Amino acid sequence: MDILESIGSGLASIRSHKLRSGLTLFGIVMGVAAVVAMTSFVGGIAERIWADFDKLGLDNVLFVGNMQPVNPEGYAYLKASKGLSFEDTEILRAEVDEILAITPVVADYRVVRAGSEARRAEIFAATPDGFFLLKFELGQGRFLSDMDVDNNARVAVLGEIVKEDLFGDANAVGEDILIGDEHFRVVGVLRQKDFSDMFGESGQEENHQRVYIPITAGMYYISGTRRIAYFAVRLKSDADLATGYDKIHNTLLREHRQIEDFQIENVAEEILRARQQVQEIVNVWNGILSTIATVSLLVGGIGLLSVLIISVNERLREIGIRKAVGAEDRAIFQQFLIESVTISIFGGLVGVGLGVGLTKLMTFGAQQMGQDIVIPVSGGGILLGLSFAIGVGILFGLYPAIKASKLDPIEAISRYA
Amino acid sequence: MLIRTENVTKIYELGAVEVRALRGVTFGIEEGEYVAIMGPSGSGKSTLMHILGCLDTPSTGRYFLNGTEVSELHGRALARVRNQEIGFVFQNFNLMPRVDLVANVALPLVYHGGINRADRRKQAVSALDSVGLGHRLKHRPNELSGGERQRASIARALVTEPSILLADEPTGNLDQKTGREIMALLDELSAAGKTVILVTHDSNVAAHARRTVEIEDGAIAREGRA
Ligand SMILES: Nc1ncnc2c1ncn2[C@@H]1O[C@H](COP(=O)(O)OP(=O)(O)OP(=O)(O)O)[C@@H](O)[C@H]1O
Ligand SMILES: [Mg+2]
Numbered sequence: 001m002d003i004l005e006s007i008g009s010g011l012a013s014i015r016s017h018k019l020r021s022g023l024t025l026f027g028i029v030m031g032v033a034a035v036v037a038m039t040s041f042v043g044g045i046a047e048r049i050w051a052d053f054d055k056l057g058l059d060n061v062l063f064v065g066n067m068q069p070v071n072p073e074g075y076a077y078l079k080a081s082k083g084l085s086f087e088d089t090e091i092l093r094a095e096v097d098e099i100l101a102i103t104p105v106v107a108d109y110r111v112v113r114a115g116s117e118a119r120r121a122e123i124f125a126a127t128p129d130g131f132f133l134l135k136f137e138l139g140q141g142r143f144l145s146d147m148d149v150d151n152n153a154r155v156a157v158l159g160e161i162v163k164e165d166l167f168g169d170a171n172a173v174g175e176d177i178l179i180g181d182e183h184f185r186v187v188g189v190l191r192q193k194d195f196s197d198m199f200g201e202s203g204q205e206e207n208h209q210r211v212y213i214p215i216t217a218g219m220y221y222i223s224g225t226r227r228i229a230y231f232a233v234r235l236k237s238d239a240d241l242a243t244g245y246d247k248i249h250n251t252l253l254r255e256h257r258q259i260e261d262f263q264i265e266n267v268a269e270e271i272l273r274a275r276q277q278v279q280e281i282v283n284v285w286n287g288i289l290s291t292i293a294t295v296s297l298l299v300g301g302i303g304l305l306s307v308l309i310i311s312v313n314e315r316l317r318e319i320g321i322r323k324a325v326g327a328e329d330r331a332i333f334q335q336f337l338i339e340s341v342t343i344s345i346f347g348g349l350v351g352v353g354l355g356v357g358l359t360k361l362m363t364f365g366a367q368q369m370g371q372d373i374v375i376p377v378s379g380g381g382i383l384l385g386l387s388f389a390i391g392v393g394i395l396f397g398l399y400p401a402i403k404a405s406k407l408d409p410i411e412a413i414s415r416y417a
Numbered sequence: 418m419l420i421r422t423e424n425v426t427k428i429y430e431l432g433a434v435e436v437r438a439l440r441g442v443t444f445g446i447e448e449g450e451y452v453a454i455m456g457p458s459g460s461g462k463s464t465l466m467h468i469l470g471c472l473d474t475p476s477t478g479r480y481f482l483n484g485t486e487v488s489e490l491h492g493r494a495l496a497r498v499r500n501q502e503i504g505f506v507f508q509n510f511n512l513m514p515r516v517d518l519v520a521n522v523a524l525p526l527v528y529h530g531g532i533n534r535a536d537r538r539k540q541a542v543s544a545l546d547s548v549g550l551g552h553r554l555k556h557r558p559n560e561l562s563g564g565e566r567q568r569a570s571i572a573r574a575l576v577t578e579p580s581i582l583l584a585d586e587p588t589g590n591l592d593q594k595t596g597r598e599i600m601a602l603l604d605e606l607s608a609a610g611k612t613v614i615l616v617t618h619d620s621n622v623a624a625h626a627r628r629t630v631e632i633e634d635g636a637i638a639r640e641g642r643a
Contacts, residue, residue, distance in 0.1 A: 005527075012515075321511050324472055325525040325573065326500020328493050410472050413511060 006335045010342030013311060021343065024307045027300025028347030028392060029354060031293050032385035036355025038289040039381025041362055046282045048373065053275060055193050057135025060100070060238055063265040064248060065230035081259035086219065086226045088255060089127075092233070095251050098244035100236045103130035104228040106218040112211055113178040114166040121162050123179055124210040125218020126232070131157075133234045136207065141173035141188030148187075148214040154221075157188040159208035177211075182221050184213065241268055297388055300347065301396040308340055308400035319404050320412030333405035340397025341390060348389025352382050418481075419580065419612055420446040420469065425478035425488075427464050427635075438464040440635035441478065448580070451607040452614045453626035461635040462616045463585055469614065470505045470583045471498045483580065500528050504574025506584035510566040512558040512573075518545060519554050522573045529577060544572040548602060564595035571602060582606060584615040588622055600625050 014021040053059065066083050089104045106125040111118055131143045139160060148155050156177060163172050163186075172186045190212075192204050219226055235244040245264060252262050312319070319332060359377050366373045427439040438461045446452055454462050467473035468480060471487055474495075480488040487498055499505075512521045523541035526532050532540070545551055548568040558566055567587060574582055584603065588596030596619075604625055607613045617623050631639040 317511065318513055321513060322524065322528070323496070324470075324499065324505060324511070326496050326528040326577075328496040328528070330493075331528060408473075410467050413507070 003334075003338060006338035007342045009335065010339035011346070013339060014343055014346060017307075020307055020310075024300070024303035025343070025347035025350065027296050027298075027303050028344055028389055029300075029351040031296035031300055031392075032348045032351025032389050033354035033358060034289070034296060035293045035385035035388060036352055036378065036381045037358035037362070038285070038292070039384060040355070040359040040375055040378040042282060042285045042289060043378045043381065044359075044373075044375035046278070047376075049278050050275075052195050053271065053278075055135065055195065056271070057133075058267050058271050060235040060241065060268045061133070061271075062233045062235070062245065062248065062268055063230055064233060064252070064262055065265065067261050067263050081256045081261040082227070083256075083261050084228050084231065084252075086215070086228055088228075088252065089231065091255060092231070092248060092251055096244060096247040098235045098240035098247065099233055101129040101133040101234045103127045103133055103232050104215055105130070105230050105232060106215060106223045106228050107210075108222050110180045110222070112162065112166065114172075114175060117166045119162070119165050121159075122210045123213060123218065123222050125213050125215045125222060127215050130212075130232060133232055134207075137191045137193060139189045139191030140171075141186070143188055144212060144214050149216050152216045152220060153214055154182060154184045154217055155187045155214065156184040157190060157212040158186055159190050159210045159212075160192050161205070161208040162211055163189045179211065179213070179221070184211075184217075235268065238268065238272055241266075241272070293385075293388065297392050300344075301392040304340060304344060304392065305396040305399065307343075308336065308397060309403070311339075312336065312400050312404045315404075316407065316412045319407050320409045320414075323407070323409035324413065329405040332407075333401045336401035336404045337394065337397045340401065341393035344389045344393025344397075345386070348386045351389065352385055355381070355385060418445045419448040419450075419483060420614075421481040422468075422475075423479040423481075425465075425468060425475040425480055427461070427468065427473070428476045438635055439468075439475070442632075442635075442637055443478075444630065444637060444640075446612065446614065448612055449607075449610055450612055450614075450628060451604075451626045453623035453629045454614065454616045454632060455618070455620075455623055455629055456632035456638070458618075460632045462632055464635075465632065466583055466585045466614070466616055469581075470503050471495050472505065496528070500525055501577055502579050502581065504571075504577070504579040504582045506567070506570050506574050506582065506587050508586040508589040510558070510563075510570045510590075512566060512570055514558055517555050517557055518550060518561075518569050518572075521558065521569060522576050525573060525577045540576055541572075544576040545569065547575070548572045562595070563591050564598055567591060567595075567599050568602065571599075571606075575606075581612045581614065584613070586616050586618070588617065588619065596622065 064084065084104075086104055089102060093099060093102055103126040107122055109120055110123050112121045127149055128144050128146055141157070144155065144157060147153070156179070158166070158172060166172070166177065167175070172189055175186050177184050177186055190208060192208060215228075219228075233248065235241060245266060249264060253260060256262070322332060356377050359375055363373065363375045366375070422442050422444055425439055425442045426437070429436040429438060442465060454465065456462050464473070468475050471482075475488050478488065479486055482498065482502060487495065490498065513524070519538055519541045522544050523537040526537040526540060542551070542554060545554060548571050550565060550568050550572065553561060553565060558569070561569065571587075582603075587603070588599055591599060600622060603613055603615065613626075615622070615626065623629050627642060629641045630637055
């Protein structure tokens, strides 16, 4: 028996028993559709959230700030140390291998003017590492450079909101601004990032209300000291979190004569925990998904089994004839197994179609509700669904196929009423 | 000797009851013989034919076909003998209802192995031609008369060019005139050198054969030659 003929025979059996096949296929169709739709849904949402986390740019990031005194004794204690200084940057960079990037930050508020427009803004002085470290994106022009830092250059990168306020739609790059009484030249403008609803604006407001200048210019024109407000640090990986944290802590203690005049805000840890929570939710959904899929595929499989047994019984004479003219057991076995798999693949394909439709419907529904979300159809889900269907076809086709192949030719022919 | 049986028995166990369908059949058939097996209903004729056709195996005793002891064969080997050495014609035709005559007749070639679809069809068409059904190729069995169906089943039995043609009451379901036509076809095949063994109740049918074997109660009672 040709494979093609067996496939044809499977399709013919679907065609000639539409209702029965439809009922049988229902379970497989629903199971596969559930796999495709749920995999796409869970995968799509999770992808979106992971992308937001990446964009947020706070993975493996620590902030090291100055400790604020809470009472007179604390004040006296802290006076014995100089606090965080520009020089600490290089010491930390040299001693803590886990550090990927570090920037000192000096910040204060000034009035910023461009032509006739003016507003108050936070002046944020850092090194070029800061942009990379906080994963800022550039809209126009360029970021600050190491040369700007070395030369004390009076150049600035504007947050997008500041740029809007001062320049409107006009070009800002290359233009002069006044920060307090000092002239600075705009070399770049940041770009706001798109976040999904779950993360909202996610600190964008703050980032884009700022004017970024080189740390050296900041110390010179803004703070007037070599003390800095805080460090932003990015560690190389989340595996370095604990050791990196400890090393930074110990190095600073040593440098500051064992006076703990700083505090480390462990943002990385919070992000890590948030990611784990999302992962747990994804795992729960995947569990629900597998249960639904397994149950409906089992139901489909049992339906398939019963249809195949009926089919074998209806076709005893055919089986007997085939054996009488020389079909080996194996040929009959193959024929019925291929039929079973053909039926289940057919159901699987219909299920994939339904699952893809459901996924598109979810995107459509979300957009109708004003959510700017596209749930991509998961190729992995389609593959998984189809392999499930094929698995069901093989598993539940096995018994009827064996039963058919073991029939005695004469008995099979004569048992036919 | 083409066929030789030695003390072949067939015992069916139905729960506690034993049905002894064959009680020790020993006989031989030469290549090219034309043999009619006769006997009353329930005497074991079909049982013997099934064993000769390798559709069933003896309970005890030995069966040699073309020098091979087929009573020792099982599974694949037996399927091969059925496919290549034997053409079996049933009283009720046993054609597959859902496919046309060409597909029905080509069926044994499907299991022959190594013959492509086009060649299978070609051989099936020529077998149908040889039994006078060249004009009914695309018909399904239920669109044919009984005689035509039996011709088709003879074509199917011949398509692998087996050495033996076995026919269990080939005219049993046919009217007299059609039965005579079928017998004329078997006579032709015998004349062309094919070994033909048939079962019949009808002495007119048996008269076509050159040798008769009478079975009674599972054993050979008489033999005769025309
Ligand atoms: N599968 C079976 N199980 C049990 N008994 C059987 C089976 N097949 C045949 N028999 C019995 O074996 C005996 C011989 O049967 P068989 O069919 O060979 O007779 P027959 O000579 O062909 O009869 P008929 O002329 O009616 O076709 C009968 O008693 C029958 O009931
Ligand atoms: Mg009989």
